[in-house]
Amino acid sequence: MSTGLGQALLTACRRHGAAPALQGDSLRLSHAALADAAEAVATHLRTAGLQPDEPVHVQVANQPADIAALIGTWLAGGVVVAVHRSTPPVLAEALRQRTGARFGLDLTPDCSGLQTWPGDAPPPRPLVAGAAFVIFTSGSTGQPKGVVLTHAAFAGKLAQIQGLLQFGPADRTLLVLNLSFGFGLWVALLTLLHGGLLVMAPRFEPAAVLRTLAEARITQAGVVPTMMRALLADPALAPALDRVAAQGDLRQLLIGGELLGLSLAERLRAQFPRTALIDIYGLTETSTCDFFAFPADKTQRPGCIGRPAPGEQCRIADAQGRPLPVGAVGELQIRSPHMMAGYLDAPGLTAAALPDGWLRTGDLALQHADGLVALMGRSKELISRGGNKLSPVEVEQALSAHPDVAAAMAVGRPDARLGEAIHVLVVPRAGCTLTVAGLRGHLAGRLEKFKHPDAWHRAEALPLGRTGKADRGALAALIDAGQTEPLPS
Numbered sequence: 218m219s220t221g222l223g224q225a226l227l228t229a230c231r232r233h234g235a236a237p238a239l240q241g242d243s244l245r246l247s248h249a250a251l252a253d254a255a256e257a258v259a260t261h262l263r264t265a266g267l268q269p270d271e272p273v274h275v276q277v278a279n280q281p282a283d284i285a286a287l288i289g290t291w292l293a294g295g296v297v298v299a300v301h302r303s304t305p306p307v308l309a310e311a312l313r314q315r316t317g318a319r320f321g322l323d324l325t326p327d328c329s330g331l332q333t334w335p336g337d338a339p340p341p342r343p344l345v346a347g348a349a350f351v352i353f354t355s356g357s358t359g360q361p362k363g364v365v366l367t368h369a370a371f372a373g374k375l376a377q378i379q380g381l382l383q384f385g386p387a388d389r390t391l392l393v394l395n396l397s398f399g400f401g402l403w404v405a406l407l408t409l410l411h412g413g414l415l416v417m418a419p420r421f422e423p424a425a426v427l428r429t430l431a432e433a434r435i436t437q438a439g440v441v442p443t444m445m446r447a448l449l450a451d452p453a454l455a456p457a458l459d460r461v462a463a464q465g466d467l468r469q470l471l472i473g474g475e476l477l478g479l480s481l482a483e484r485l486r487a488q489f490p491r492t493a494l495i496d497i498y499g500l501t502e503t504s505t506c507d508f509f510a511f512p513a514d515k516t517q518r519p520g521c522i523g524r525p526a527p528g529e530q531c532r533i534a535d536a537q538g539r540p541l542p543v544g545a546v547g548e549l550q551i552r553s554p555h556m557m558a559g560y561l562d563a564p565g566l567t568a569a570a571l572p573d574g575w576l577r578t579g580d581l582a583l584q585h586a587d588g589l590v591a592l593m594g595r596s597k598e599l600i601s602r603g604g605n606k607l608s609p610v611e612v613e614q615a616l617s618a619h620p621d622v623a624a625a626m627a628v629g630r631p632d633a634r635l636g637e638a639i640h641v642l643v644v645p646r647a648g649c650t651l652t653v654a655g656l657r658g659h660l661a662g663r664l665e666k667f668k669h670p671d672a673w674h675r676a677e678a679l680p681l682g683r684t685g686k687a688d689r690g691a692l693a694a695l696i697d698a699g700q701t702e703p704l705p706s
Contacts, residue, residue, distance in 0.1 A: 221368030222349050223291025227252050233412040239281035241417030246281050258289020261331050268338045269294045270345050274321040277396040278302040279417040282324035296348045299397040344559050352501050363561030364501045374504035374555040386412030391438040393418045399505035404439040423447050427457035434466040441474035443687050446624055452647050465491050473497035475686045478617040479520050498522040504555040521589040529553050533584050546593050549582035550575040600629030601637050605667045615663040621649035624679050628689045638671040640696055653706045673704035
């Protein structure tokens with residue numbers, strides 16, 4: 218059993234005392250009040266009979282009491298399984314069956330809400346000894362995998378991130394990311410560990426987010442590119458965007474979770490010239506945040522994901538795990554001191570992901586001679602068209618360089634003649650009209666002919682998966698169902 222993160226957060230909250238810690242839904246808690254609430258939660262769990270390293274399902278929806286539930290679970294020696302309150306009951310119960318949890322927390326502001334389910338405590342699992350989280354990944358196919366992260370691994374990663382981003386007591390952090398995933402968790406925990414104020418938005422609503430950025434004078438925010446595209450797409454939001462930029466409080470915008478396109482990156486830098494746009498790439502299995510691309514990196518190599526974080530190692534390898542030379546495209550593999558303990562109750566999957574200590578990410582990448590790394594897509598997403606294999610990311614980046622394209626997504630679909638045809642969905646910028654002929658002309662000098670799309674679709678936004686990220690699987694399903702709008706010729 219370990220209470221590492223819980224004790225570290227409790228100590229930090231006691232140290233910062235009356236300073237504001239959490240703000241959300243008309244509720245504001247000081248660090249001291251958060252510490253009191255977390256200790257009350259821990260007492261409830263211990264009294265109920267929670268065993269060391271036993272999973273606890275914590276309901277989250279970016280409410281202040283959710284943070285007290287996380288910290289209290291750790292203080293009591295439990296393992297957090299964060300489940301969003303919007304999760305359908307059938308799916309939530311399926312997760313509970315997999316973890317064997319007897320206890321759940323769905324807290325109201327007064328920190329009541331302990332749930333119990335019948336049954337004995339799950340048998341000891343060596344894999345979860347000292348675990349802080351079981352985070353279920355959101356794979357587009359198959360059953361989600363339960364990633365087990367220890368207190369030591371996640372605390373080490375938090376220290377690593379802090380060395381780069383420097384959270385402090387003057388920071389006011391906007392949380393619009395889901396607390397059931399790693400990105401939202403580290404943004405929240407780092408803010409509290411270093412005495413800042415965490416302003417919690419229960420959902421992403423563009424106008425409300427911009428209002429909060431301005432009124433709370435937010436200094437940093439964690440976002441995914443889809444969110445920022447939504448903010449930039451509505452002309453009616455332009456005055457609010459300009460207000461945030463003019464105030465100059467937003468010192469860094471932390472963006473990750475999906476590929477940051479060149480067009481979006483350029484627009485964000487133009488909109489927020491005094492804000493550091495920091496692109497982050499990472500996996501749940503490595504406690505997130507494996508690569509950081511700071512502004513200087515993006516100037517040097519537009520479109521890159523940056524360099525490995527301190528202590529992280531990467532290699533580009535072929536299908537047999539053999540390292541490839543600089544500039545060659547292969548699978549990105551990572552070795553980290555903050556690696557997962559494994560996948561819950563799935564030793565075969567764990568061995569397949571980590572056959573030699575290097576995590577198989579499934580992402581295609583190349584590393585330049587200067588050490589910067591660029592993603593080229595997912596290996597399983599490679600399109601095989603007429604015997605030629607190509608990365609959908611390459612097509613997307615070329616299309617996104619068009620000044621009237623807000624976003625683009627490419628996917629391969631079965632084709633009787635070609636094996637797979639290249640389908641693209643383009644999102645025009647507000648007030649702009651796109652045509653197939655115009656985009657073909659734009660691509661003429663940017664992509665080889667065999668990489669040009671075979672079918673064109675348009676929409677007002679990219680399709681999203683269940684985690685709110687742009688999702689190629691969702692696009693493929695729409696195309697197969699005939700539910701897309703063709704782009705005018």
